[in-house]
Amino acid sequence: MKLRPEEKAFLRQLALAAVEAAVRRLDPPDPHQLAQKEGLELGPHLLAPSGVFVTLHRQDQLRGCIGYIEGHRPLVDAVVDNGRSAAVKDPRFTPVTEAELPSLTVELSVLTPLEPVAGPEEIVIGQHGIVLNIRGQRAVFLPQVATEQGWDLATTLGHLSLKAGAGPQDWQEGAIFQVFEAEVF
Numbered sequence: 001m002k003l004r005p006e007e008k009a010f011l012r013q014l015a016l017a018a019v020e021a022a023v024r025r026l027d028p029p030d031p032h033q034l035a036q037k038e039g040l041e042l043g044p045h046l047l048a049p050s051g052v053f054v055t056l057h058r059q060d061q062l063r064g065c066i067g068y069i070e071g072h073r074p075l076v077d078a079v080v081d082n083g084r085s086a087a088v089k090d091p092r093f094t095p096v097t098e099a100e101l102p103s104l105t106v107e108l109s110v111l112t113p114l115e116p117v118a119g120p121e122e123i124v125i126g127q128h129g130i131v132l133n134i135r136g137q138r139a140v141f142l143p144q145v146a147t148e149q150g151w152d153l154a155t156t157l158g159h160l161s162l163k164a165g166a167g168p169q170d171w172q173e174g175a176i177f178q179v180f181e182a183e184v185f
Helices: 005-023 031-038 075-088 098-103 143-149 153-163
Strands: 052-058 061-068 104-111 115-117 129-134 137-141 176-180 182-184
Touching: 005 031, 005 052, 005 075, 005 098, 005 104, 031 075, 052 075, 061 075, 061 104, 075 104, 098 104, 129 153, 137 143, 137 153, 143 153, 143 182
Parallel strands: none
Antiparallel strands: 052 061, 052 104, 104 182, 115 176, 129 137, 129 176
């Protein structure tokens, strides 16, 4: 899916509104009302079910990241859900405070559907997000994670294996891989 610039801007605005509402303990924003207020029609890209992650940063440091790998809800609704969750439900962080709101930046990663790959040799670092399934455990990295960390494929898969609760070399035997791409903005 290729989102238009105005759709990207709307989704970022929607995510920020969802973050603010969650932090202030207000009702979540209504995507349809916000679109009407902005004079934007919610077209098929915004209403189609899509996987999406909302990532929050404060002063270039990760502050929260929650998402859906697969599209179970319309994109606009998934952005609201994940924006709220990234702000107050990411178990790695304390909830975002009102004082932090002005310094937060939001990044969205709209995902393509998952595709199975035969093995790690088919994974392209920087292009593919990776889902690793190993012994009933599952872990995911967005496409930008490995490049942001400066990891090669083996290092990435080692970290992903650890994230899934397995040993750092366990991805080499019996793991199942799926990949996806992301439109990041």
